[in-house]
Amino acid sequence: MTLATGTAPDPLLEVRGLHMHFPITEGIVTRRQIGEVKAVDGIDLTIGRGETLGLVGESGCGKTTTGRCILRLETPTAGEIRFDGVDIAKLGRKQLVALRRRIQVIFQDPYSSLNPRMKVGTIIAEPMMVHGVEPDPRRRNDRVRELLSLCGLNPNFADRYPHEMSGGQRQRVGIARALALNPEFIVCDEAVSALDVSIQAQIINLLEDLRDQFNLTYLFIAHDLSVVRHLCQRVAVMYLGRVVELAQCDELFDNPLHPYTQALLAAVPVPDPTVEAGRLFRPLSGEVPSPINPPSGCVFHPRCPLAIPRCGEVRPELRELRPGHWVACDVVSGAAVI
């Protein structure tokens, strides 16, 4: 096992050898397992207290499943998830209750993650009621109003329904709900992806302000590289269930070493026609293979411009090619930074 922990002197979360394989079954009367989807296939991550770690990759790479395992919405098939020193990967339902107060989530779609039949105030108060925090209704109500204004909403919005609000306002409600229990750690799963450009920047700023104010630790799962670069201190790039590159944010974006990260960065058009006109660009060919039957060796080798025969045989482990810069590729070297 590699120790691709990067730099996290005071780790709040340590993930070791995480596997999440979903069974594929056949038959109605007698169910037989005929295969498995290797959604997460052995990843290691560490997140320091107060740090924001970005998790990027395309659909199906396992970034959301990783987040759901950390939230213990899934029970991983193998591996450890140490939160503040305690392995939460195998905790039972009852033991998880205390944990859920400390780990919260903000979802992508503010339209489907809020109950349309509940008033905003009830939505935000619900976690407090479930966990028996602020049992006094008046104090709970005050807390709801405080949370709303913290998230940049008028406290009177407590009496509204989600459908009366815009997408950006709804996402603020989702954030207020996540904050209700004073968590230490928040998984942001594509938290700004569904928002319009002009609203996205508002929510990103809000997430940053809250992080500073409450010393929050974020796992920021996203596919938008420019947002991740803006918000995160370290970034892990996933491909087909594995972490292929992990480094400090600026290091990763300035010196991407893994061919997949390079292709991903090249694929993002920047909002400047002059820069774009001068960019040499060849899109990555092919598509992401199925995680049911991933390629042998390096999972990226069928699409990789640098692949050599060995890549199809040996699975590359993460290696520290530059200080704090881990790359799962046996072909590139740390010196090959142009």
Added chain:
Amino acid sequence: MPLLEVRNLHTEFRTGAGLVRAVDGISYTVEAGEIVAIVGESGSGKSVGALSVMRLIPNPPGRVTQGEILFGGRDLLKLSEEEMRNVRGSEIGMVFQEPMTSLNPVLTIGRQITETIEQHRGADPAAAQRRAIELLGLVGIADPERRLKQYPHQLSGGMRQRIMIAIAIACDPKLIIADEPTTALDVTIQAQILELMQELTRRLGVALIIITHNLGVVARYASRVNVMYAGRIVESGNAATIYHGPRHPYTMALLRSVPRLDRPRQARLDPIEGSPPDLTRLGQGCSFAPRCRFAVDRCLEAKPPLAPAGAPGQLAACFRSDELAEAGRAA
């Protein structure tokens, strides 16, 4: 004469909440073979504008109330339904955002492509089949004979979008309208599809209207841009001109609010405060005024017309665009 000229187009929807002026007097042109972008956020009217060109607005509740859509010298709004059907799919192709919902799930890929060719070109089945195979090759799908026998659900999202493009170009259209063609796709697949569309427009000399919210996509592919806000075009012109010297506060703010990979990390983003307006309650003033940091009394009283500003060919709908450009240079 431009290939397409949209003049003062108005499209309205009657809803329970009131009358929505989704498109409120837009005018733009597309020259043969060029790539024009229409940029805007949700509710800006960019998609309704395109659907109006194709006369695909469901009526009721929608209706094109005013304007002209001149395509090859004919006003599409005056054509009969029959004549319009011949324009659609034959002279103007369309690519939508969600290939899964725009393809018929119970027909094979092959049937959906050949149907278009047989309908519009009167080709016999064998000829249509040959053309379909040729088209799949054009859009970069390997093993076309096998793919033609498959159903949409057997293909990936990127592959389905290639099929949509194949259908759009099947009858050699002069114009393709692509409405958020890559929004549902992953970054690397998005790049493949956009490169393909660009290459095809070059090779076949087809003009392309690309409707998107992605400022990067516009910068990479479009030669001219129309920026929409609340049903109107607020700025238009050459892409490079607009990106380097925007003259409308909305365009300026939009470009400033996105985090960018090509610049050093900023300490903080500069968002546009507030939210887009409720289209049922638009006032008499500039729709952007409530969110505009440069708004003055005059902006609340009347809607500024789209007028020449800045570089040749650049238009902006702002009373203060010259003033702001001066201030920008001074700062």
